[in-house]
Amino acid sequence: MRHFLTLRDYTKEEILEILTLAAKIKKETKNRVYKDYLPRYTLGMIFEKSSTRTRVSFETGIYQLGGIGLFLSSNDIQLGRGEPMSDTARVISRMVDMVMIRTFEQTKLEEFAKYSKVPVINGLTDEYHPVQLMADYLTIQEAGLENNLIAAYVGDGNNMAHSWLMLASKLGFELRIATPKGYEVDEKILNDALSFAKESGAKIVITNDPKEAVKGATVVTTDTWVSMGQEDEKEKRVKDFNGYIVDDEMMKLGASNAIFLHCLPAYRGYEVSQSVIEGKQSLIFEEAENRLHAQKGVMVWLDRQNKK
CATH class of the missing domain: 3.40.50.1370 (Aspartate/ornithine carbamoyltransferase)
Structure with a gap:
C-alpha cells in the first residue's frame, strides 16, 4: 500500500x-x-x-x-x-x-x-x-524557476523547514535554511536530507544569518513563528526571531526574479512585512x-x- x-x-x-x-x-x-x-x-x-x-x-x-x-x-x-x-x-x-x-x-x-x-x-x-511542498513546487514550476533553483527558508526550523529539506534533497536543488539559535531543524531529519543529497546533488546550507541565506536566492519563503499550540510562547519567540522578518530590504538581497512564498496564514509585521505579502514578487495566493x-x-x- x-x-x-x-x-x-x-x-x-x-x-x-x-x-x-x-x-x-x-x-x-x-x-x-x-x-x-x-x-x-x-x-x-x-x-x-x-x-x-x-x-x-x-x-x-x-x-x-x-x-x-x-x-x-x-x-x-x-x-x-x-x-x-x-x-x-x-x-x-x-x-x-x-x-x-x-x-x-x-x-x-x-x-x-x-x-x-x-x-x-x-x-x-x-x-x-508534504502536500504544501507539492503545491509550492508546482508554483515554482509555473513561475519558470525550477532550473538552477536556489531556495531560501527564513524562520523556525519546523515542519515546513523539514519538508523543504526533503524536497530539495530529493530533487537536487540548493536550499538554504536560516533559523535563530535554538530553533534549528531536527538533527535526524537534517542528516536524512544530507544523505539523500549525496545522491541527488542537492546543496544544503544551514545558517543563523537570514541575509546570507537570501542573497541571490530565486525563491524566498518563511512560515509563522508562532504555530498552533505555541501561543503561550509568543512573546519569547517574537524576541528571539528579531531580524528574521522577510521585508523589502531582505527581498532585495535575492535574485532580481525572486518570488516570495508562504504556506499561510501569514502574520504581517512578524515573519513577513505587509509590503512583501502584497508586492509583485509574492505568489502566495497562486501557491x-x-x-x-x-x-x-x-x-x-x-x-x-x-x-x-
Missing part, C-alpha cells in the same frame, strides 16, 4: 510524475473540464488540527474528481474520546476509499497508515507538511490555490499506484 506521509518516501521521478499529473488536471479544471478520476470515491478527512486551506482544498478536490469528502474532527469521532488510532484506522478504512489526516505527532499518522486498508495522506503533522491542484494529483496518483 502506497501512502503519502512524507517526501522522504518518494523518489525524484515519483514527485515529478505527481506534479505533471497535477498540472494536467489543473489545466482541465481551468477549462471547466471535470473528469471523474475517482468516481464515487469517499475521502475521510480527519482533523485534529483545524485548517482553512487543507479542508477547502481536499473537500473541493475530491468533489471535482468525482467523489465526496467527509469532514471528521476529533470531536466527531471516537479518537477524541480515547479510541486507539489503530482501531480508528481499521474501522474508517473499511468504509472509505482514502484518508487524509491533519494531526500533531507524525507517529500517530504512521500508526494509522500501518493499520489502514486504504491510502493515507499527510495533511500536516508537527514534523512534515494557496495550488494546494487544490497538487493534492488532486496526489490522490489520483495514489489510486493508480495502489491498483497496480
Whole structure:
C-alpha cells in the first residue's frame, strides 16, 4: 500500500510524475473540464488540527474528481474520546476509499497508515507538511524557476523547514535554511536530507544569518513563528526571531526574479512585512490555490499506484 506521509518516501521521478499529473488536471479544471478520476470515491478527512486551506482544498478536490469528502474532527469521532488510532484506522478504512489526516505527532499518522486498508495522506503533522511542498513546487514550476533553483527558508526550523529539506534533497536543488539559535531543524531529519543529497546533488546550507541565506536566492519563503499550540510562547519567540522578518530590504538581497512564498496564514509585521505579502514578487495566493491542484494529483496518483 502506497501512502503519502512524507517526501522522504518518494523518489525524484515519483514527485515529478505527481506534479505533471497535477498540472494536467489543473489545466482541465481551468477549462471547466471535470473528469471523474475517482468516481464515487469517499475521502475521510480527519482533523485534529483545524485548517482553512487543507479542508477547502481536499473537500473541493475530491468533489471535482468525482467523489465526496467527509469532514471528521476529533470531536466527531471516537479518537477524541480515547479510541486507539489503530482501531480508528481499521474501522474508517473499511468504509472509505482514502484518508487524509491533519494531526500533531507524525507517529500517530504512521500508526494509522500501518493499520489502514486504504491510502493515507499527510495533511500536516508537527514534523512534515508534504502536500504544501507539492503545491509550492508546482508554483515554482509555473513561475519558470525550477532550473538552477536556489531556495531560501527564513524562520523556525519546523515542519515546513523539514519538508523543504526533503524536497530539495530529493530533487537536487540548493536550499538554504536560516533559523535563530535554538530553533534549528531536527538533527535526524537534517542528516536524512544530507544523505539523500549525496545522491541527488542537492546543496544544503544551514545558517543563523537570514541575509546570507537570501542573497541571490530565486525563491524566498518563511512560515509563522508562532504555530498552533505555541501561543503561550509568543512573546519569547517574537524576541528571539528579531531580524528574521522577510521585508523589502531582505527581498532585495535575492535574485532580481525572486518570488516570495508562504504556506499561510501569514502574520504581517512578524515573519513577513505587509509590503512583501502584497508586492509583485509574492505568489502566495497562486501557491494557496495550488494546494487544490497538487493534492488532486496526489490522490489520483495514489489510486493508480495502489491498483497496480
